[in-house]
Amino acid sequence: MPPPCPTLCRLPAANLGLPWSRPSIATPRLALAARRSRAVAARASSSSPDSSFGSRMEDSVKKTLADNPVVIYSKSWCSYSMEVKGLFKRIGVEPHVIELDHLGAQGPQLQKVLERLTGQSTVPNVFIGGKHIGGCTDTVKLHRKGDLVTMLTELDIKVNSS
Numbered sequence: 001m002p003p004p005c006p007t008l009c010r011l012p013a014a015n016l017g018l019p020w021s022r023p024s025i026a027t028p029r030l031a032l033a034a035r036r037s038r039a040v041a042a043r044a045s046s047s048s049p050d051s052s053f054g055s056r057m058e059d060s061v062k063k064t065l066a067d068n069p070v071v072i073y074s075k076s077w078c079s080y081s082m083e084v085k086g087l088f089k090r091i092g093v094e095p096h097v098i099e100l101d102h103l104g105a106q107g108p109q110l111q112k113v114l115e116r117l118t119g120q121s122t123v124p125n126v127f128i129g130g131k132h133i134g135g136c137t138d139t140v141k142l143h144r145k146g147d148l149v150t151m152l153t154e155l156d157i158k159v160n161s162s
């Protein structure tokens with residue numbers, strides 16, 4: 001008969017080649033402790049620096065959209081971004097442009113936040129009056145229908161429609 005476990009379970013050691021039996025997780029007291037520590041871990045991860053960083057970034061996007069009537073999240077090298085910036089330039093509207101590739105490590109994080117908010121993972125990501133318009137193709141289509149100028153005019157933004 002192996003000696004009893006001196007500290008935890010006081011049961012004879014099972015024949016596992018160990019000096020003392022490992023307490024089974026099914027032991028009610030230990031199972032309860034395991035559940036408690038999982039709950040603590042879950043609470044800790046939900047308030048981790050990453051998630052609060054994400055929500056601060058989300059707040060900063062919302063502030064940017066509230067403060068600027070036309071916002072383009074762009075990448076400086078992206079031809080679609082260049083096209084949409086060119087379109088606004090042609091109609092004489094100066095958008096607030098955020099070049100994600102100029103933000104270092106925050107760029108990809110901001111892109112993830114934008115994806116969470118809009119469902120769109122690509123740039124350019126265009127907003128007018130806080131409303132999500134879409135990418136380059138969506139903005140060009142809106143312009144061809146005449147709706148881009150209408151939206152801008154409704155926001156009291158002067159448009160050069162020549």
Ligand SMILES: N[C@@H](CCC(=O)N[C@@H](CS)C(=O)NCC(=O)O)C(=O)O
Pocket residue numbers: 075077078079080081121122123124134135136137138
């Ligand atoms: N159909 C999209 C195409 C946009 C697109 O493909 N953008 C590329 C960059 S030029 C992109 O965002 N790629 C993924 C990335 O850079 O993370 C539009 O019209 O805006």
